[in-house]
Amino acid sequence: MTLYLFQVLNGLGLGMIYFLIAVGLSIIFGLLNFVNFAHGAFFLLGSYFCYQVVALTGNFWLSLLIAPVIVGAIAWFAESNLLNRVYNLPHAFQILITLGMALVIQESAIMVWGTVGKNIAVPDLLQGIVQMGDFAYPIYRLFVISFSAVIALLLWLLLERTRFGALVRAGSENTEMVSLLGVNIFKLFSITFGLGATLAGLAGVLAAPLRGADPFMGAEILGIAFVVVVIGGMGSFTGALVGGLLVGLVQSIMSSLWPPGVHLMIYGSMALVILIRPYGLFGRA
Amino acid sequence: MLEVSDIHSFYDKSHVLMGVSLEVRDGELVTLLGRNGAGKTTTLKSIMGVVPPRSGRISFAGTEMTKMKSFQIARRGLCLVPEQRDIFSILTVEENLQIAKNKNSPWGIPDVYKLFPKLNERRQNPGNNLSGGEQQMLAIARALVNGPKLLILDEPTEGLAPVIVQEIVAILKDIKNTGIPVLLVEQNINVCEKLADRHYVLEQGRVVYSGTQEEFAANKAVKDRYLALQTN
Ligand SMILES: Nc1ncnc2c1ncn2[C@@H]1O[C@H](COP(=O)(O)OP(=O)(O)O)[C@@H](O)[C@H]1O
């Protein structure tokens, strides 16, 4: 029994990290209408910046604060200097540019940090385990779950309860009409792209003490984020949350039941969702 | 106020507007008439920068707007109520108004709820739950809270029941009486003759007639020739 509780909690933590990545991918797709292939690279940058800040200052909390912001700023800069030049071209061009960004980021990471992965220590404050009866669980993983839950709540409030959020939702439906209300849609694009990247960077920081940083983590996580978004539905916050948790739980539970079947189950559940609901669990046609 | 001179607009290679010129002066309600496909909607989209004209000039309140983007044109106070209404279907009525709200508008959200009590009852409903008439009211209300210095409407009574048409005509009259100039595309000639100071008739991308309401009312030939008569 405690083994399952352990795996369920692991799955929740993993799922929340997947959510943080997938939700940005999903919102960016909803508003800007293209798949951001650089999204995994923003996750990678988050992890490496975490590593670097911890290596320089020894302070994980500082990295939690500034690494996502730097990632967001880089994404914002790339969006407003590269991507915004091709918005009048077919979506294939936008996808191509994000793919190029992903490769540049990955190769730069190899140049700066090498091909061998880096480890990041769990911060002192969160080391150790909590003991509940005969059940023990690492504090850091509990922190990941609760911290991501707070971020998810804040993000939900931002999207559902503010004018900015209403504009993002309105723009996902009809960008032209949003412009006709006097809103600079390109500024909205930049902010949204930067916000999505910041969340991916944050996921990268949270994941760093769990899995380290390596140059290929971006491509790997991008694949999972696609699965999450396809399961949950493009453009949906709830979809990213439910999809992320589902994939996290399946991955974690399967890895103790039948490790070789992890990917089979993940892609199997995606195929099942596509068959039953082609637009995803919470997607709209 | 608004001056459109000799604009040519295209969809890709298809040349739709062939030198349209028109003018809306201070406080005027001007209609743009013509058969389906004449280019009325395209004219409005050209004014709003959605289909930017390839040649010609558009100016508003003395400012040249030909090269501006839609959002910049909208910020100068040109508010379009589009033919398809384009209500945001996943936003509530209230949110539809909130994202359009402009603090410089003489209409706040409570004011438009007073104008359209039905919207007040439906304020927490998503846009896709509204009837056609309610959507039209919301589209007009959204334009009002956006602070129009020129209100542009594309067939606001299209497909609506006669009672609702009357209600909308009454509102348009009120808006006109506040002194805001209006450019109205409308197929229903009764509605036009009730409201307008002047008319333009468009045919195949050209202005083929313009005249005051008195002149137009007396000119049966123009109506017979260019307009599919709707006199209900
Ligand atoms: N998006 C479009 N792409 C290509 N042609 C269009 C498009 N919209 C309208 N047209 C064409 O432009 C002409 C004028 O259309 P429109 O301005 O919508 O006319 P109206 O509003 O007077 O009915 C028509 O021949 C129509 O087929």
Ligand SMILES: [Mg+2]
């Ligand atoms: Mg039309």
